[in-house]
Amino acid sequence: GVMGVGGPLDKYASQRYVPIHGSFREAMAAPASMPEFKGNVAAVRTAPFWDARLQQMEDNQGKIKQMAGFLKSKHKDHPNKDGSMDAQAQKAYLDKYRRTLISGEDESYAKIARSNAAYHYFGSAKTMARIGKAFAEAMIERRKK
Template identity: 30%
Template sequence: EVLSHLNQYFPQYDEKRGYELAGFVWFQGWNDMVDGSQRAEKYVNYTKRLAQLIEDVRKDLKAPNLPVIVGELGAGKPGEFQKAQEAVAKLPQFEGTVKFVKTREYWEPEVEQMVNEGVWKGPDWVKFYNVGSQRGYHYLGSARIYYRMGKAFGEGMVELLGK
């Protein structure tokens, strides 16, 4: 819908120049990760479903080789869900066009410690809100975490685009 009416959404859009869909970043799936039924089946169908989503997005956007980054969800030890995410990038049909990007290295234990100690709701709350704004979900609301993950996604995309 948006691509069919770019001028409505982006008044500065120049139809003569056109546009290019250079890549797609998938950094979603929290509810899939915490869904009890999927967890019980050890996410065996998640890889298939995500692969189908990528194929559908490429088909709908008429971009059969659209580069895709799959961003790792979660900050603890990698488990079955992260393995299912990573498995998508290893499927033969996605070779060289889908990349799994690990994100757990960008977690900030010192900010998490502030959450665990209740700093966010105590007299020194400003210390926490200078570096975060959420509890453990949403990556502590840390701009640094999001920046680092975004940079890693961008670097992964540059790598895919170079192939």
């Protein structure tokens, strides 16, 4: 399988890793097109099976963590720039901010859909099952030839 952690490159929130991940994916897929493996090896791209909803939640968690840093450091462009927020006020602000980014429904979804970190496809059974099905279909295609 061609690693698809992060999902389709055109859906990345940040373009920072697109060139690296794109090159890596092409390198992983390349052996399937080599003459000595033609018809015997398939490159199954796993990016299409990435759980975009879990990725959005992961991105939002990053925004919350970043905001916590801004509040703590009294960043000049953020709510605690004057330093008037104590730890309790910062926590209250972050709780409210979190609710604007991650709904209760999202939280419930993550509890049943995620069991690991993003670099392990979030440990998502749905994702793994879809990837496994694609592997099986690739094997069936190879057997037909």
